[in-house]
Amino acid sequence: MKMGTSSSLLPVASALLILMCFTTGNAAAASASGLKLNYYAKSCPRAEQIIKEQVRSHYDEHGNTAVSWLRALFHDCTVRSCDASLLLESNAATGLVSEQSSTRSFGMRNFKYIDAIKSALETACPATVSCADLLALAARDGVAMLGGPADIPMRTGRRDATVSYYGEVERYLPVHNDTVSAVLSRFAPMGVDAEGVVALLGAHSVGRVHCFNLVARLYPAVDGAIEPAYGAYLRERCPTADAVEDTRDVAYARNDRGTPMVIDNMYHKNLLKGRGLLLVDQRLATDPRTAPFVKKMAADNAYFHDRFAAALVKMSENGPLTGDKGEVRKDCKFVNS
Numbered sequence: 001m002k003m004g005t006s007s008s009l010l011p012v013a014s015a016l017l018i019l020m021c022f023t024t025g026n027a028a029a030a031s032a033s034g035l036k037l038n039y040y041a042k043s044c045p046r047a048e049q050i051i052k053e054q055v056r057s058h059y060d061e062h063g064n065t066a067v068s069w070l071r072a073l074f075h076d077c078t079v080r081s082c083d084a085s086l087l088l089e090s091n092a093a094t095g096l097v098s099e100q101s102s103t104r105s106f107g108m109r110n111f112k113y114i115d116a117i118k119s120a121l122e123t124a125c126p127a128t129v130s131c132a133d134l135l136a137l138a139a140r141d142g143v144a145m146l147g148g149p150a151d152i153p154m155r156t157g158r159r160d161a162t163v164s165y166y167g168e169v170e171r172y173l174p175v176h177n178d179t180v181s182a183v184l185s186r187f188a189p190m191g192v193d194a195e196g197v198v199a200l201l202g203a204h205s206v207g208r209v210h211c212f213n214l215v216a217r218l219y220p221a222v223d224g225a226i227e228p229a230y231g232a233y234l235r236e237r238c239p240t241a242d243a244v245e246d247t248r249d250v251a252y253a254r255n256d257r258g259t260p261m262v263i264d265n266m267y268h269k270n271l272l273k274g275r276g277l278l279l280v281d282q283r284l285a286t287d288p289r290t291a292p293f294v295k296k297m298a299a300d301n302a303y304f305h306d307r308f309a310a311a312l313v314k315m316s317e318n319g320p321l322t323g324d325k326g327e328v329r330k331d332c333k334f335v336n337s
């Protein structure tokens with residue numbers, strides 16, 4: 001269509017306006033990460049429903065599966081990108097070493113149920129839904145089942161890595177005794193600021209920590225930042241100083257003994273009372289960059305949920321593979337041959 005010069009400004013201006021609406025106002029538009037809401041609407045319309053049904057039935061049988069998807073998403077996304085590299089198993093033939101065998105992954109569980117979810121997807125839509133999206137959506141649904149924020153708008157379109165980043169896991173993932181500075185600098189590249197970190201670590205209001213990650217705070221003396229009664233509970237759970245890196249050693253403790261299967265601000269309330277389980281958890285309550293947010297979230301569960309949802313979305317969109325990068329794995333444990 002040709003237009004005269006005098007009338008050409010109006011359509012250009014309105015096209016710009018429409019473009020601006022799409023990039024800023026419309027949540028369905030592709031985000032900066034290249035992901036979008038309901039990416040599988042045409043290619044696999046029931047994908048999100050299938051994942052939700054699967055997550056629900058596993059949750060009904062083992063509530064801790066929902067806890068696992070949340071931790072798994074954190075590990076997958078923080079190490080380079082949300083690309084399901086975490087899900088690749090070690091393979092002697094190819095020399096691939098799984099990220100799951102890193103010390104940072106200690107205690108991770110329930111990976112076998114990922115296979116069940118993936119099978120249900122493959123039955124409905126072969127080779128269509130990526131393992132990276134499966135994990136992001138499973139974490140989203142698990143969070144809702146655990147009483148966290150419901151219906152977090154999780155964009156999709158991630159593709160799967162063909163490599164493991166085993167050698168880089170420790171460079172990206174924080175450790176239980178990191179300083180607040182170290183933690184903030186690991187989250188910052190994902191666009192998660194101090195407030196977002198305080199919200200995201202609220203994930204530790206569910207699940208468990210093995211004694212392996214705790215004994216340094218308990219022996220030879222109990223860390224002075226720990227409330228005495230809580231210290232006594234932890235020593236009862238972890239009676240010796242020599243906890244080994246072995247999940248068959250089942251000794252573990254909970255951060256939140258009140259509501260251990262609910263994503264709520266009990267985590268932040270506990271921090272204010274000296275009941276932080278990991279050293280990093282407890283440090284959030286005293287560092288001037290994070291302490292104000294701990295107090296605010298402890299006082300207001302809705303505010304915590306709101307910030308948690310926003311930070312989870314940010315984390316879940318860390319550098320995804322899109323377009324023709326990576327692949328859609330048929331089996332989440334192995335690269336396609």
Ligand code: HEM
Pocket residue numbers: 064067068070071074106107108109174175176177183200201203204206207208209210211213278280
């Ligand atoms: C400074 C950052 C973090 C550190 C150092 C950290 C470290 C840990 C450690 C050491 C455990 C216990 C592992 C074990 O002994 O079994 C754990 C558990 C857990 N973490 Fe984190 N974490 C961090 C941030 C996060 C984030 C951002 C999330 C999710 C948004 C998360 C979700 C979880 C969950 C759900 C569990 C419980 C897992 C279970 O019971 O199976 N963590 N984390």
Ligand SMILES: *[C@@H]1O[C@H](CO)[C@@H](O)[C@H](O)[C@H]1NC(C)=O
Pocket residue numbers: 177216
């Ligand atoms: C942190 O904990 C690890 C064991 O998980 C230990 O080897 C290391 O020395 C600790 N670092 C500090 C600074 O305490």
